[in-house]
Structures are given as C-alpha cells and as structure tokens.
Amino acid sequence: MYDMKALYEAGSVEEAVRLRIEHPEAQIIAGGSDVLVQMREGKRAGKELISIYGIDAMRGVSIDENEAIRIGSLTSFSHITRDPIIQKYCNVLGEAVDMVGGPQIRNIGTIGGNTCNGVTSADSASTLHAWEAIVELTGSNGVRRVPIKEFYIKAGQVDIKPDEIQTAIIIPKESYEGTYGHYIKYAMRNAMDIATLGCSVNVRLSADKKTIERARIAYGVAGPVPMRAESAERYAAGKSVSLETVEQFGAEVLNDINPRDSWRASKAFRQHIAVEMAKRCLVCSIKLAGGEI
Amino acid sequence: MAQQYKLVTCTINGKEVSTMVDVRASLTDMLRNDYRLTSVKKGCEVGECGACNVIIDGEAFNSCIYLAVWAEGKNIRTLESLISPEGELSDIQQAFIDETAIQCGFCTPGFIMTAVEILESGKHYSDDELRKLLSGHLCRCTGYENIFKAVKKTMLRRLGKLDDPFLKA
Ligand code: FES
Ligand code: FES
Numbered sequence: 001m002y003d004m005k006a007l008y009e010a011g012s013v014e015e016a017v018r019l020r021i022e023h024p025e026a027q028i029i030a031g032g033s034d035v036l037v038q039m040r041e042g043k044r045a046g047k048e049l050i051s052i053y054g055i056d057a058m059r060g061v062s063i064d065e066n067e068a069i070r071i072g073s074l075t076s077f078s079h080i081t082r083d084p085i086i087q088k089y090c091n092v093l094g095e096a097v098d099m100v101g102g103p104q105i106r107n108i109g110t111i112g113g114n115t116c117n118g119v120t121s122a123d124s125a126s127t128l129h130a131w132e133a134i135v136e137l138t139g140s141n142g143v144r145r146v147p148i149k150e151f152y153i154k155a156g157q158v159d160i161k162p163d164e165i166q167t168a169i170i171i172p173k174e175s176y177e178g179t180y181g182h183y184i185k186y187a188m189r190n191a192m193d194i195a196t197l198g199c200s201v202n203v204r205l206s207a208d209k210k211t212i213e214r215a216r217i218a219y220g221v222a223g224p225v226p227m228r229a230e231s232a233e234r235y236a237a238g239k240s241v242s243l244e245t246v247e248q249f250g251a252e253v254l255n256d257i258n259p260r261d262s263w264r265a266s267k268a269f270r271q272h273i274a275v276e277m278a279k280r281c282l283v284c285s286i287k288l289a290g291g292e293i
Numbered sequence: 294m295a296q297q298y299k300l301v302t303c304t305i306n307g308k309e310v311s312t313m314v315d316v317r318a319s320l321t322d323m324l325r326n327d328y329r330l331t332s333v334k335k336g337c338e339v340g341e342c343g344a345c346n347v348i349i350d351g352e353a354f355n356s357c358i359y360l361a362v363w364a365e366g367k368n369i370r371t372l373e374s375l376i377s378p379e380g381e382l383s384d385i386q387q388a389f390i391d392e393t394a395i396q397c398g399f400c401t402p403g404f405i406m407t408a409v410e411i412l413e414s415g416k417h418y419s420d421d422e423l424r425k426l427l428s429g430h431l432c433r434c435t436g437y438e439n440i441f442k443a444v445k446k447t448m449l450r451r452l453g454k455l456d457d458p459f460l461k462a
Binding site: 001002003004006007009032033036037040041051053054078101102103104105107108190191192 | 319425
C-alpha cells in the first residue's frame with residue numbers, strides 16, 4: 001500500500017484541469033516511476049495524487065498541421081524509441097530515452113514526467129533542449145506553449161501553472177528538417193543508472209556537406225538545469241566540416257557549462273568529459289548528416 | 294479521509310475478473326493479496342529489481358510501481374499463466390532449470406516474464422541486445438550468465454536455430 005491521502009483519476013485533459021483547480025495541494029502522477037518511488041521513500045507520503053495515466057488521448061507521436069512532430073506527454077520511452085516518425089526525423093531522441101533506467105522503466109516512464117520533474121539528469125532533457133522543443137501546457141484558459149529552455153525554471157521546478165498539465169512536446173519543422181544528432185550518456189553502469197553527464201548535439205550541413213550551417217548542443221548535469229552551450233554553437237555556425245572545427249567546438253563548451261562537484265563525479269572530471277563528449281557527438285552528427293570527417 | 298475503494302475489472306492470465314481494491318494498493322498488492330498470484334515477488338518495491346515484473350498488454354512492467362486501479366481493462370499475465378493445463382512447464386521455465394539459471398528463485402518469475410516478452414517478439418537478438426533487454430532485473434545468486442544462456446537458447450530453439458555452431462562454445 002502506498003501512503004497516499006487520496007487518489008483522483010482524470011479520464012480527460014478537461015477533467016485533469018478541473019481536478020487541479022479543485023485539489024491545489026495534489027501532486028500529478030503520470031507513469032509514477034518517480035512519484036511513487038518518492039512516496040515510498042516518504043518524501044511525498046500522505047499526499048493526494050491526481051492520476052493522469054488513464055488519458056489515452058495524451059499518448060502517441062504524430063505530425064501536426066504545421067508539420068511539427070507532436071509527442072503526447074504520456075508517450076512512454078519505449079514507444080518513442082519504436083516510433084517511425086521519431087526514427088525518421090529525430091532518431092537521437094529515441095536513442096536517448098532508450099538509455100533511461102531499464103526496460104520495464106522505459107515501458108512505464110513518460111516523456112512528460114521526465115521533463116516535468118525538472119531534473120537536470122533526465123535523459124530526454126538535453127536532446128529536447130538541443131532540438132529547441134516546445135512544451136504544450138493546457139489549463140483553464142486553453143493552451144500555452146513555452147520553449148523548453150524557459151520551461152525549466154530551476155532545479156526541480158518547471159513552469160506549470162496551478163491549473164495546468166503538460167499535454168505535449170513539440171519539435172518544430174524548422175528544428176528537425178535536414179538535422180541529424182547524437183547523444184552520449186556518461187554513467188557508471190550501462191543500465192539502471194543516472195547520467196554523470198549527458199550531451200546531445202545535432203547539425204545541419206550545407207548542400208555540399210562541407211559547411212556546418214547550424215550546430216546545437218545541450219547538456220544534462222552540466223548545471224542545475226539542462227543547458228545549451230551557446231558559445232560553442234556560435235563558434236561552429238558557418239565553419240567548415242573539419243577536425244579543427246571539432247576541436248575548437250569542444251574547447252568552447254567550457255565557456256558555457258557550470259557543472260558541480262557531487263558524489264557521482266568532480267567538477268573537473270565533468271568538465272573533462274564534457275569536452276570529449278561534445279567532440280564525439282559532433283563527429284557522429286556530421287557523419288549521420290552525410291559529411292566526411 | 295475515509296478509505297477509498299474502486300472496482301477494478303481486468304483480464305488476468307486469460308480470465309476476466311473484478312475486485313474492489315484500495316486505491317492505495319500497487320498492482321503487486323492486488324495480484325498477491327486478492328488473486329494469490331505469489332509468483333509476483335516483492336523485492337525492492339521501488340522499481341529497481343524486477344522481481345514483481347508482469348506483462349500488461351504485451352509489455353513488461355514492474356507491478357510494484359503500478360497502481361492497482363490502472364489495471365482497469367488491461368490484460369495481465371503472470372508466471373502462473375505459463376504452465377500448461379496438464380501442469381507441464383513451458384520451454385523457458387524448463388530452460389531455466391536445465392541451465393541452472395535458478396538458485397534461490399526469487400528473481401526467476403520476473404526474469405521469465407521479461408523473457409516471455411523477448412521471445413514473443415519472434416526476433417533474433419544479438420548477445421548485446423539480449424543483455425540490454427534483461428538489464429532491468431537483479432539476481433543476487435546466479436551471476437546472470439546462466440540466465441542469459443537459458444533465454445538465448447530458448448530464443449534460438451523457437452527460431453529453429455539451436456544447431457548454430459557458435460553456440461557449442
Ligand atoms: S519489487 Fe518491483 S522492481 Fe523490485
Ligand atoms: S536466483 Fe536468487 S536472486 Fe536470482
């Protein structure tokens with residue numbers, strides 16, 4: 001038995017919004033692989049829960065009227081990895097969420113939960129930052145869209161109003177078109193582990209594959225919230241596809257990131273692997289995009 | 294607050310059943326206490342060890358971090374479903390015995406239900422893929438190698454490939 005005060009189950013988004021207003025103290029639970037564990041640990045013991053897990057309308061991946069990729073917030077990690085739209089346009093996201101926990105966790109864990117808990121180590125977070133995803137929130141006044149960067153306020157806190165739930169994650173066409181990316185998770189174990197550092201890079205090359213038109217890079221665990229490395233991105237834009245570019249791109253990330261010492265790894269170690277991961281991810285992305293390096 | 298109950302109707306091991314459950318119950322609680330399906334083990338109860346693993350609508354889930362009320366309308370399978378009406382073990386269960394993949398047996402039902410999901414996909418997985426697919430389970434006894442062999446051999450046998458020469462090693 002879980003030590004919960006009450007459970008309210010929403011069958012639709014409207015019902016979830018109504019329950020949010022009626023029970024302002026209640027915690028939202030999606031797949032529960034964080035919330036139920038925290039409840040078991042006593043951190044959320046005695047709380048009321050609003051379960052949105054039964055809202056099937058919030059599951060699945062589609063292409064919307066603006067040709068953007070729309071991922072329902074309750075889509076599980078394993079369904080994202082297997083989805084043909086994701087595999088075609090944003091394969092790196094499927095690869096990144098395939099590194100969360102273990103197989104059973106990937107069947108229950110949802111992309112919405114992974115972003116709403118505001119944790120810097122979430123495996124989806126760096127890729128969603130690097131692809132400039134938009135978070136869709138639905139509340140009593142309708143739908144609100146927030147760039148993922150602004151959605152993360154500080155460690156463990158995201159921009160959800162008291163009457164809202166997150167309903168989808170959107171990757172605009174401008175962001176995925178002609179773009180290829182790679183994610184590296186550095187962790188102590190290959191399974192059931194939390195990232196020491198996560199790095200996601202993607203590039204769009206010129207038609208002749210000789211120039212980097214756009215490079216984007218984001219990290220998890222390089223700061224209190226997932227973050228982009230903007231000086232590295234600025235540096236790489238318009239540069240030729242070469243090992244010198246890759247080398248300097250790696251060096252630039254140290255101007256942007258701010259990792260800390262923790263029991264998992266020291267700041268110095270995180271800085272060291274951040275450079276290496278940036279370079280490897282960039283080389284891999286360039287190759288995926290058809291460039292030679 | 295007064296205790297909250299809900300009627301939950303679902304299919305368990307091929308049979309449609311309903312019962313009133315306390316909304317605070319996990320699916321492990323419901324399967325063990327209401328349906329006496331004690332192959333579903335309570336190990337860590339925080340989704341780390343896989344001892345409570347069952348198949349829901351074709352996918353493996355740790356039932357300890359799954360609310361019992363979410364089972365409404367679902368098709369759930371536990372290890373008990375694998376035994377034939379005559380009481381014979383299934384091939385994967387027999388393989389665990391043949392390969393000495395069981396010592397205390399506490400992790401076994403969970404591992405076998407993940408193996409069922411793997412085997413039912415009908416795919417031929419590489420060793421690395423198999424290891425990754427089995428990585429959501431902890432075993433304190435066997436050292437995993439025999440479990441891996443039991444699953445791999447059953448996969449190959451079902452695919453009619455057990456005579457593969459590299460397997461003899
Ligand atoms: S008891 Fe459920 S994962 Fe350990
Ligand atoms: S056989 Fe004892 S835990 Fe696996």
